[in-house]
Amino acid sequence: MTERSLIFPAAEYRTRVQNLQTRMAQDGLDALLLTTPADVFYVTGFLTRFWESPARPWFIILPAEGDPVAVIPAIGADLMGRTWLQDIITWDAPHPEDDGVSLLAQTLCDLTAVDARIGVPMGLETHLRMPLSDYARLSSRIAPRRFADGTATVQRVREIKSAAEVVKIQEICAIAGRAYDRVPEFAHVGRPLDAVFRDFQIALLQEGADWISYVAGGAGPDGYGDVISPAPPTPLAAGDVLMLDTGAVRDGYFCDFDRNYAVGRASDAARRVQDALWHTTEDVLTRLHPGMLAxxxxxLFAQGLTAQGVTPGGGRLGHGLGITLTEWPSFTPLDTTPLQAGMVLTLEPGAQVSDGTYIVHEENIHLTDAGAVLLSPRAPRTLPEI
Amino acid sequence: MTERSLIFPAAEYRTRVQNLQTRMAQDGLDALLLTTPADVFYVTGFLTRFWESPARPWFIILPAEGDPVAVIPAIGADLMGRTWLQDIITWDAPHPEDDGVSLLAQTLCDLTAVDARIGVPMGLETHLRMPLSDYARLSSRIAPRRFADGTATVQRVREIKSAAEVVKIQEICAIAGRAYDRVPEFAHVGRPLDAVFRDFQIALLQEGADWISYVAGGAGPDGYGDVISPAPPTPLAAGDVLMLDTGAVRDGYFCDFDRNYAVGRASDAARRVQDALWHTTEDVLTRLHPGMLAxxxxxLFAQGLTAQGVTPGGGRLGHGLGITLTEWPSFTPLDTTPLQAGMVLTLEPGAQVSDGTYIVHEENIHLTDAGAVLLSPRAPRTLPEI
Structure with missing residues (x-):
């Protein structure tokens, strides 16, 4: 039985390819070579959790004109055959002597002129998902063709979401919102944090997530020391601020927002920080518009929080969102990416409560010509008590 | 509050470091540079799902002598500070102009002589988790030091599991076993496959998985076309063979085995294939011993299945297992890795039922001097009917 596995109609992918090819022409690239789960999914609709296995590389070639070509392990032929792609070439991977390199080199040479510049994402927030020594062999096999940086080419296209993509992100945000509403059902004084993490993942699945790629959180009397830790078995205590953060997935699209709860009554310091985070976010939501820089x-966040009398957290205060948990750009002092209508972004201000502890607030938004539209259900103004 | 986050006592990591340094000396490497979640976790115990964000690179340097040094984004300082590592250097990532490259180059130069060969895993089943252009800059910044392939160095050490690691894998195998036992509670005629996938993930969490990094499966009257697809909303039908496969995680360790079920009564062809897979696996289990090659x-599988009158599936018929869903080696005709006591392996024979459909059988084992010891609860001889 051959069921199509497209997520979107083929027209969505054709538009993406057209946008990439337009940008490739501007950037002087004669083809793109894509290797990561997100880039492959973006162009083809090929969605699998099998990327979890590091055993095999997967390749999509996007020529200057025409449809993409998949050069992939045979184990993926059936699933790739259910996407919109017609041109699928396979080898029996993993192959210890030639794990697709000859096949890929030949296909690249067939699809491009000898002086071609072939774009590979190699800049900030990218990596190449194939063995480094195979990349070196590939580079010499395709010469005088050469690889060039395709980061901006891919980023400028992927960062503008279609209406269909925004709907997908909105769906998973709504799913996570319902799961967050249920946290008081299973988080209470004495309950170990790791049990809370398990129940939260169960709630996300029950509310409609396909899978949960990311859960982090923390709990303590004045917030938490970081926002990336797995859960310890420590029981929740009265006065803790509990934070849960998730990147849950539906149809390949992520949400990425957290929620904070007070276990009993939070400290005055924690309440003051929560208040500053909420009001600053409220203010930034009204000010966001295309044309600003990241x-x-x-x-805006740093000034707003400082004006409220709290100390902003370090690091970035938000980022892009879509088919990975985090995407370009980053809200840091150094990122000069212009914001554009169509971007989906997280607003993620954090502020210090006491030495070494923080509260982080997070929302997901769609940037439109009319400003920010919330995709996550807005966090409550005060910490919900559980 | 600083809780240690070690998974194992520090002695476990010190032994790993010692084993790596012994191997490095044999391989002529003066340091190792590690960048992937698994390699970083292996040496440090640093466990987080934050790797899901592609935004930031993370680096562990293992010098020829002495403890590892972490060169990591500031966001990870708190969590890395709770591992056994003492030497943790951070920068504020993502930094668009210099995302850790100068800091890493300086640290590598401080730790090694000018003629050092620094191992980076760059062979089969590896990738470099940092931007390719940063790797090029790094390479020139550390010259005349040079990078060399560290794949075998890491593989030869990681592939031999300590007793403590085997216990972890056994735990997650037992958790998955209990979840598989509960599949008849939620899989039945008419139930959509995507709902079954959700309930299966919920069962895994309820039985004790920390998270579920991999679920795949399929269902059809004569098996399924592949073993890597996400679930469609197709309802289960009488006569289907349902397969679920999972890489669930507990304390950073994976199981990786599947189970098959008959929805009502399976076809004679499916039952014949199941019988051949089960008996061939039974036979291979008794024959496995250190000194064989992958x-x-x-x-053994190909001959056993053929002798039983069924056609073996293509691709590999098993692989290593541990801190990633799949590890070296691969049971393919070309992989000549010698099997050693201490390896944890999957036995994963598949066989064709009809044109384009297969049944795949999978167990997880610990190879000892006395032979194979099952870590997964042995699959039933005949397909359980649900």
Whole structure:
């Protein structure tokens, strides 16, 4: 039985390819070579959790004109055959002597002229998902063709979401919102944090997530020391601020927002920080507009929090979101990416409660010509008590 | 509050470091540079799902002597500070102009002589988790030091599991076993496959998995076309063979085995294939011993299945297992890795039922001097009917 596995109609992918090819022409690239789960999914609709296995590389070639070509392990032929792609070439991977390199080199040479510049994402927030020594062999096999940086080419296209993509992100945000509403059902004084993490993942699945790629959190009397830790078995205590953060997935699209709860009554310091985070976010939501730079958003948050009398957290205060948990750009003082209508972004201000502890607040938004539209259900103004 | 986050006592990591340094000396490497979640976790115990964000690179340097040094984004300082590592250097990532490259180059130069060969895993089943252009800059910044392939160095050490590691894998196998036992509670005629996938993930969490990094499966009257697809909303039908496969995680360790079920009564063809898979696995279980090569195991399966009158599936018929869903070696005709006591392996024979459909059988084992010891609860001889 051959069921199509497209997520979107083929027209969505054709538009993406057209946008990439337009940008490739501007950037002087004669083809793109894509290797990561997100880039492959973006162009083809090929969605699998099998990327979890590091055993095999997967390749999509996007020529200057025409449809993409998949050069992939045979184990993926059936699933790739159910996407919109017609041109699928396979080898029996993993192959210890030639794990697709000859096949890929030949296909690249067939699809491009000898002086071609072939774009590979190699800049900030990218990596190449194939063995480094195979990349070196590939580079010499395709010469005088050469690889060039395709980061901006991919980023400028992927960062603008279609209406269909925004709907997908909105769906998973709504799913996570319902799961967050249920946290008081299973988080209470004495309950170990790891049990809370398990129940939260169960709630996300029950509310409609396909899978949960990311859960982090923490709990303590004045917030938490970081936002990336797995859960310890420590029981929740009265006065803790509990934070849960998730990147849950539906149809390949992520949400990424957290929620904070007070276990009993939070400290005055924690309440003051929560208040500053909420009001600053409220203010930034009204000010966001296309044409600002990513660093402008960082400045808005930093100034807003400082004006409220709290100390902003370090690091970035938000980022892009879509088919990975985090995407370009980053709200840091150094990121000068212009914001554009169609971007989906997280607003993620954090502020210090006491030495070494923080509260982090997070929302997901769609940037439109009319400003920010919330995709996550807005966090409550005060910490919900559980 | 600083809780240690070690998974194992520090002695476990010190032994790993010692084993790596012994191997490095044999391989002529003066340091190792590690960048992937698994390699970083292996040496440090640093466990987080934050790797899901592609935004930031993370680096562990293992010098020829002495403890590892972490060069990591500031966001990870708190969590890395709770591992056994003492030497943790951070930068504020993502940094668009210098995302850790100068800091890493300086640290590598401080730790090694000018003629050092620094191992980076760059062979089969590896990738470099940092931007390719940063790797090029790093390479020139550390010259005349140079990078060399560290794949075998890491593989030869990681592939031999300590007793403590085997216990962890056994735990997650037992958790998955209990979840598989509960599949008849939620899989039945008419129930959509995507709902079954959700309930299966919920069962895994309820039985004790920390998270579920991999679920795949399929269902059809004569098996399924592949073993890597996400679930469609297709309802289960009488006569289907349902397969679920999972890489669930507890304390950073994976199981990786599947189970098959008959929805009502399976076809005679499906039952014949199940019988051949079960008996061939039974036979291979008694024959496995250290000193065989990975390709010998492939041959045993292929010959056994053929002798039973069924056609073996293509691709590999098993692989290593541990801190990633799949590890070296691969049971293919070309992999000549010698099997050693201490390896944890999957036995994963598949066989064709009809044109384009297969049944795949999978167990997880610990190879000892006395032979194979099952870590997964042995699959039933006949397909359980649900």
């Amino acid at each position: 660093c402008d958003v960082h400045a | 390709c010998d195991v492939h041959a």
